Structure formats: C-alpha cells, structure tokens
Amino acid sequence: MTAPAARAAEAAVRWSLTDLALHAETPRSWIYRCRSPFGPAALKLLTEAGAEEIAGAAYLAGRNGDGAARLFGVSEDAMLLEWLDGPPLGDRVRRNGDAETPAGLAALVRRLHAPAATAPGLVPLDRSIAGLLSDTSADLAAPRALARRLLAEGRTPVPLHGDLHHENVLETPDGWRVIDPKGLIGDPDFETANLFRNPEGRPDLALDPARALALARALGHGLGRPTARLLAWAVVLAGASRTWRPEPDFDAPMLAAVQAAMSEAVSTDGDWV
Known part of the structure; x- marks a missing residue:
C-alpha cells in the first residue's frame, strides 16, 4: 500500500x-x-x-x-x-521463555482493571466474538459452548485492552505499558486470553499444553482467579480467531493445546463453579 x-x-x-x-x-x-x-x-x-x-x-x-x-x-x-520507548515484552520471552514474566503481567492486568473512567465507544465483548457465537460448524462447538457459558455467568464488566499480548506490552523507563488496544468491555478474565497465543515467533510455546497450563496457573495465582476459567477464555479466543483471520496451520493446534490445558486444569484443580 x-x-x-x-x-x-x-x-x-x-x-x-x-x-x-x-x-x-x-x-x-x-x-x-x-x-x-x-x-x-x-x-x-x-x-x-x-x-x-x-x-x-x-x-x-x-x-x-x-x-x-x-x-x-x-x-x-x-x-x-x-510515543513510548522500550522493547516489547516479547523480546524477553523469546529469549528466556515465560519464567520471569507472569507475575509482572498479572500486576499489569490488575493495574489496567483498577477503576478508571469509562469512555463511550468501547465494544461489548460478546459483539467482538459474535462470529463464533453464530458459527454452526461442529469443530467450533466446544469453544462456542464455552463462550455462551462464560457470558451467561455475568461477571461485572470492565474496560478491556482486548488484545493484550507480549508485543503490545512495552518495557519503558516508566515500567510496563500497553499499546494498540482493541477497546472492549466485558468479563475481566478475557484479558489474558491472547497471552497463550504469543509471543510471536515462538510457536513451540504457544502450542505446548504444558506451557499453557503453567502460564494459566501463574496468572491465576497473581490475579486470584481460577486457572480453568482463564484457560476457558483462551479456548474461546482460539475459536473466535478462526472466524476472524484464519491461520490453518496454527489455529487447530492452538485450539487443541488450550483445550488440553483446560481439561488438565479441571481434572487437577477443579472447575470454576
């Protein structure tokens, strides 16, 4: 262009x-x-x-x-x-893996979800995933059912960045700060869902169920939220992504990875209700 x-x-x-x-x-x-x-x-x-x-x-x-x-x-x-100076958090995770970042990401999410002015114009989360909710294909039945269950639980909505991942978190001289938000409003547990698909360039991390489970447990500990529920939203996002911009070589194994991690979390840690 x-x-x-x-x-x-x-x-x-x-x-x-x-x-x-x-x-x-x-x-x-x-x-x-x-x-x-x-x-x-x-x-x-x-x-x-x-x-x-x-x-x-x-x-x-x-x-x-x-x-x-x-x-x-x-x-x-x-x-x-x-203009924010500083490398994306993805640079650190590409080099070293997740070990030193989940606690900082949980602290960042807590900060972003602290009370703040809610300007008009935020997009409701259910509208953002409308393509998944209206999809009728059998291979998306599980994430579609999870989406409906999670939305029906009616957690108090908060403003959401909506695209929180390692490339959208910059390590600035003033601390970690986010860029490029989608600007959603909805269930706060959705906020971490995109972290499981990232960072860019490390599909070995994104497609590893053990990594997804470990990351969800670390984030859940830092946020005081159930591991399985964070992973449930990751499953929903993996399904919704297939209705937005399909990536055939990535979508199916990504969905399988977070589904496997969620099943393990439910088995070992229990469901969230």
Whole structure:
C-alpha cells in the first residue's frame, strides 16, 4: 500500500505535528513517528480494514496514561498517541521463555482493571466474538459452548485492552505499558486470553499444553482467579480467531493445546463453579 501522504499532512495541520517519518505499515494502519506539542508522538492512520481499532482510543482516553500510552488526539480515522520507548515484552520471552514474566503481567492486568473512567465507544465483548457465537460448524462447538457459558455467568464488566499480548506490552523507563488496544468491555478474565497465543515467533510455546497450563496457573495465582476459567477464555479466543483471520496451520493446534490445558486444569484443580 502507498502511505497516505494527504491524510498525514492533514493530521499534521490538525495537531501541529512536525518531522513526520513513516515508522510502520500494516494492513490495518500506517504509523508515523513525529513531534507534537505534547512531546514525541505516534500518528496512527487507520485503513478501512483497521477502522474498528478506533475503539482503542476510547480505552486509552479512560486510562489517561495509567499503564498505557496516552491519547493526545483522535479523529474519525486517526489517533495521535504518546510515543513510548522500550522493547516489547516479547523480546524477553523469546529469549528466556515465560519464567520471569507472569507475575509482572498479572500486576499489569490488575493495574489496567483498577477503576478508571469509562469512555463511550468501547465494544461489548460478546459483539467482538459474535462470529463464533453464530458459527454452526461442529469443530467450533466446544469453544462456542464455552463462550455462551462464560457470558451467561455475568461477571461485572470492565474496560478491556482486548488484545493484550507480549508485543503490545512495552518495557519503558516508566515500567510496563500497553499499546494498540482493541477497546472492549466485558468479563475481566478475557484479558489474558491472547497471552497463550504469543509471543510471536515462538510457536513451540504457544502450542505446548504444558506451557499453557503453567502460564494459566501463574496468572491465576497473581490475579486470584481460577486457572480453568482463564484457560476457558483462551479456548474461546482460539475459536473466535478462526472466524476472524484464519491461520490453518496454527489455529487447530492452538485450539487443541488450550483445550488440553483446560481439561488438565479441571481434572487437577477443579472447575470454576
């Protein structure tokens, strides 16, 4: 894709930006590093495919910089964000595995779920996984049934990052902070579900049921939540992901891995009810 120079120039005028330099390009957005009146910033221009990511602005507005990048400005298809320096947590996990990170991730989730302003515009969790809930294929019957059970339990909804994984957690000089939220609202136990699929580049971790079980136990300990319930949401996400952007070589073994881990957790630790 060609970077949208006219849109970038329009945003530069709107927010008084200078020194724009294209930093990254994905099917969902273009990201420019720039200078702003607020300090170093990232200008994120959404593509049509990434239009729903504008809900992330509502989430960031509610966080107001607490554990997350600050939102400096938002328009219909663009966001101006605080530029955060620091490597993604995925770099550490790719090198060393999970050993030293679950406690920090649990602390980060607790911080992100502490009371904060809830801006309008967050997407209900059930809407986010609507494709799974309406799917009729037999191979997704288990995650579909789990999704319905979990949603029916009616835990008090909280604002959710909604895409919390190791590449979206930066180790900044001010501590771990998150970027690129989906901006959901729903069951707080959903928040850790994407951690089991990551980090990028380590499918040996993502597809290992023993790793999934160990990670869920560590996160559950740090959050005071049942291991099996965290894994249940990981099963739901694995199923929902197949209705979003299928990855045939990854989806089936990913679903099998978290299902196996959940079965073991229920067998050894008990169900969550």
